[in-house]
Amino acid sequence: MDATPLPRYLEIRRDIQNRIASGELRPGDAIPSENELKERYGCSRMTVSKALSALVSEGLIQRRRRAGSQVALPRNAQTVLKIHDLKAEIATSGRAYRCEILARERRAPDANELARLGQPVTELLALRLVHFADGQPYAVENRLMNLAVVPDAANVDFSETPPGTWLLNEVPWSDAEHIIRADIAAPALARRLAMPKGGACLVIDRRTWQAGVIVTAVTLHYPAARHQIVSHFSPGAGFSA
Amino acid sequence: MDATPLPRYLEIRRDIQNRIASGELRPGDAIPSENELKERYGCSRMTVSKALSALVSEGLIQRRRRAGSQVALPRNAQTVLKIHDLKAEIATSGRAYRCEILARERRAPDANELARLGQPVTELLALRLVHFADGQPYAVENRLMNLAVVPDAANVDFSETPPGTWLLNEVPWSDAEHIIRADIAAPALARRLAMPKGGACLVIDRRTWQAGVIVTAVTLHYPAARHQIVSHFSPGAGFSA
DNA sequence: CGCTTCATTATGTATAGACAAAAGAGGACG
DNA sequence: CGTCCTCTTTTGTCTATACATAATGAAGCG
Structure with missing residues (x-):
């Protein structure tokens, strides 16, 4: 054939x-x-x-x-997890994308943020935003960007191109770490995500580095009822997720 | 150097x-x-x-x-997710492993199970068990095994070596799919996992195939408070998770 | 019996050369 | 002006050969 x-x-x-x-x-x-x-x-x-x-x-x-x-001896289950750019993910599913910036601050990190970043950073851009798909809240994003690595970020208006998409196109990363967990939505978060109080969230913490220096740390909260992570792995061919 | x-x-x-x-x-x-x-x-x-x-x-x-x-244009964030063998995962963290089999049935699948398997299967082994780490509930496992592919499973006592570990060492798989989601624990599940009623669970659905034929479908419920998935990816070197 | 030494074997790396296949570039021609 | 054709560049595959390197197994020796 x-x-x-x-x-x-x-x-x-x-x-x-x-x-x-x-x-x-x-x-x-x-x-x-x-x-x-x-x-x-x-x-x-x-x-x-x-x-x-x-x-x-x-x-x-x-x-x-x-x-x-x-x-080889049978491997541990190992699968490739591909976390899409949020804007592209929503757009390719045929829904209208929009995001709303809740907060934006340029400043030095506090102790809590330093712990999240895992290494000293002198100045960062902190963003808090909500992503919408067809008008419905899709995810809440909490992002820290290291201005020492991406100084341009300070001058970008992220209301059109969200920071995740912008970074993906701007900065090549060399290392990435994901932590996936579940949690109960706090009341304020539940309201933002238009989900029932006490409902479950899927939470993704992602950190990316470039040549050992942290670029960004982001936490995404998804309403569990409307989101799941699917990943497929076949060693022979290629990947997809 | x-x-x-x-x-x-x-x-x-x-x-x-x-x-x-x-x-x-x-x-x-x-x-x-x-x-x-x-x-x-x-x-x-x-x-x-x-x-x-x-x-x-x-x-x-x-x-x-x-x-x-x-x-190449910047890739989508893509990370390798390696889900360890549960017994090994607990053992290597220095805790005592134990599991308790709640139910074990050998029979034809019902309509619901057929949907989970995604392809016709004539006879399966259905297992339901709890994994313990140092006596504390670690995860609840719900597993279907296709006896057409692994007939030996029918004769194995899984109380010592849990089915996941056994399969990993017995059957090479060629495809795997994971779905990761969050959910609120149902009352009975919460009791089994010794977690508060209404608490969040991290849920993993895994299916593995061998040469196109489904081998096993498993659902794992973890208490969110005590479990998260960590994965690290650096393109240049190797993987780890 | 245990130790060292040595030859053997399979993989790992590297080279030079050859042809095939894809695709951009430019020219001929209607 | 657009279309078709040929030329050329660049990657893709393959061969035959060579030497390096790791590991095994056997021989030899104390």
Whole structure:
């Protein structure tokens, strides 16, 4: 069915993937050496090597010099979680996006904020806003931005392009951390999110760094009734979430 | 400080990573062609190609024939979420693990369960259990296992090795899906988890497939006060969560 | 029996060269 | 002015070869 046939190294990779998935090769089993495989598939060792290297970076097999290649022991469940840009997330679902800035302050961090940032920061921009989808509250965002890293942020009006979207397009990040938790909405928060008092929230804390320096720390509160995180992972192909 | 210097292709890869992280190369900027790079770094084209291919699979750059290579547009926040084996998770934190099986049934699925599984299954093993850490309830698990894929499960006593741990070591999976949400604990659940009535739960639904066939569907309820999901992602190096 | 030493084997890295395929650039032509 | 065609650049794949490096297993020795 393929108009253009797969390149050899992908064919080999897929073949071995299939043998593992089907149970023909079980965890711990040895995989033939590159020299054997190069004869079996009728290609050069480099091509086999490329296929096996891909399987290593997938985590499907392990390789050691002289000892050869083995099917890796089953991994821990590991899935890729892709948290979309909020504006894009709402827009692509066909709903109208809007956000409302509740507070905006430029100042030095207090003790609590320093703890959130995890490293000393001299000046920050603190934002508090609500995101709406089709007029309905979608999430409340509480963001700290390190002005030492993104001084431009001080001059941007975030009512059109929310800070998350702006940062994503402005600053490449090198590290990210997420903490996902659940909580009961405080009365004021429940009101803002148009959810029942005492209802559950999904809370996401995200921090991103660039070359070791913190760029931003953000806390998002979603009403549990209207939001969940879905993530899909298949080692063989690509990711989606 | 490196006893053994990095291989050339990793050096090149890291150099370009640094240029992107430092802002010297901005999203959309062109990266010199392989022929130019091979002269700059004084190596063969294959070596440059290997470095650039790695950057592609990291998502840092894009490449098109004839058009050349560009720094990719900033990605959506994407992080690897690794959900540990519960028993190992508790044990490695130095607490005593124990689990209690509340219900165990071998039968055909009902309509509700079929919907959860997402595909027809003739016979399943349904388990309901509580995990304890140092005697304190840690999570309530609700699991369906497809006996067509794992017939052995019918003969295993899961009181020692909980089903999640057993499956992880027994069956390699090829696809996984997680749904993370928050909810208010129902009274019976709150009692089981020794948490206040009306308190929030973190809920994880996980489904795993092997070669397109569903292996297991599990729902985990954690008391929000005592559990959160932490995940860390740095594109350059490895993952951890 | 335990230790060292050495040869063997498989992987890891690197090279030079070759051809294929995609796609932009520019020219010919209607 | 637009369309089709060819030329050229750049990446994608593949080969054959070479040497480096890690780890194993066997031989030799105290």
